[in-house]
Amino acid sequence: MLILGIESSCDETAAAVVRDGREILSSVISSQIELHRPYGGVVPELASREHLEKIEPIVTEALSRAGIAMKEIDAIAVTQGPGLVGSLLVGVSYAKSLAFGLGIPIVGVNHIEGHVYSVAFDNPQVEYPAMALIVSGGHTNLFHIPEEGKYKVVSRTRDDAAGEAFDKVAKMLGLGYPGGPEIERLARSGETGKVKFVKAKISDGTPDFSFSGLKTAVSRHLAETPPESDQDAADLAAGFQDAVVTALVSTMEKQAAEYRPRTLIVAGGVACNLALREAAEKAAARLSLPVYFPSKHLSTDNAAMIAASGYFHLRLGQKAGLDLTADVTLRLQNIDLPVNGKASGRKRFRT
Numbered sequence: 001m002l003i004l005g006i007e008s009s010c011d012e013t014a015a016a017v018v019r020d021g022r023e024i025l026s027s028v029i030s031s032q033i034e035l036h037r038p039y040g041g042v043v044p045e046l047a048s049r050e051h052l053e054k055i056e057p058i059v060t061e062a063l064s065r066a067g068i069a070m071k072e073i074d075a076i077a078v079t080q081g082p083g084l085v086g087s088l089l090v091g092v093s094y095a096k097s098l099a100f101g102l103g104i105p106i107v108g109v110n111h112i113e114g115h116v117y118s119v120a121f122d123n124p125q126v127e128y129p130a131m132a133l134i135v136s137g138g139h140t141n142l143f144h145i146p147e148e149g150k151y152k153v154v155s156r157t158r159d160d161a162a163g164e165a166f167d168k169v170a171k172m173l174g175l176g177y178p179g180g181p182e183i184e185r186l187a188r189s190g191e192t193g194k195v196k197f198v199k200a201k202i203s204d205g206t207p208d209f210s211f212s213g214l215k216t217a218v219s220r221h222l223a224e225t226p227p228e229s230d231q232d233a234a235d236l237a238a239g240f241q242d243a244v245v246t247a248l249v250s251t252m253e254k255q256a257a258e259y260r261p262r263t264l265i266v267a268g269g270v271a272c273n274l275a276l277r278e279a280a281e282k283a284a285a286r287l288s289l290p291v292y293f294p295s296k297h298l299s300t301d302n303a304a305m306i307a308a309s310g311y312f313h314l315r316l317g318q319k320a321g322l323d324l325t326a327d328v329t330l331r332l333q334n335i336d337l338p339v340n341g342k343a344s345g346r347k348r349f350r351t
């Protein structure tokens, strides 16, 4: 089955052609990083305007790189939410009109589930139960996945997402946007133990994550002991990165010991981070489990992962009707995708 995936939930306009959920024929991404860089973050209004301009050429490019004619596509998978409503609406409206014109099925995909499926391409088949740590600019969740398509959130962030913490701390250090890769680069020449940050404890004892205290601790450290050299700044970046990685991986390890998955998944933009990958690999080795990461270009937002997730739902006969619309509140917990066109009754934004 040839699926055209379309992703426009945040600041990447992306389209991909994927065969049977596992073989990428093409994956095209138009990033808006340069557009938003002067503002130090994504400006929603600018993002949706840019998606509107890019969506058609990006889809055309994906089809041409795949060597596929429009009429050869069997189905369309489009990100339905969560994300920025204006951005989501561009992808959803475009995908719906295309599906309607071609007379083919369309399925709305949860962006976070898309990240889970980003490991479908360069790894062996995921064995269930699985445990997935999804760490991006907008989300930080740890899922127990008892069987394919069923999700239970076992840990989530109480405040900032991990990527957001990287971005904010990078800003404090006067580094560029997005901050994750900048911090990682600086941390490489730093020493991890030089600046130590204590792990946030959630007062009600839940295994949730919290990164806003860490951000405040970095800000206090900067005010009290401003870095006097590049080495000081690098040590600070290394200490911060280590605190985030330790919080993420130690929680995943603890929860995995409890839920006993057969596969670990670490995905999302922050999964580009090598320190996180190494720590997750060590934890997986201690648990004698395989850990799968997406290849680097599939860690950040892309449409191949949306097509892979869509393939799973389409095979189950789940498809949307023409009332499909963006849903910024979409959650990946006991998701109820509309089956055979029946609406799910969630809060909707009309297209």
Ligand code: KG4
Binding pocket: 010, 135, 136, 137, 138, 139, 162, 163, 164, 166, 167, 178, 179, 180, 181, 184, 268, 269, 270, 271, 272, 273, 274, 299, 300, 301
């Ligand atoms: O998945 P993604 O492209 O978009 C969202 O769905 O949010 O993730 C983007 C996030 C940004 O916050 C960025 O700073 C972070 O991923 N990121 C990294 C690295 N590369 C990207 N964080 C830490 N280390 C990296 N190497």
Ligand code: ZN
Binding pocket: 111, 115, 136, 268, 269, 300, 301
């Ligand atoms: Zn994402």
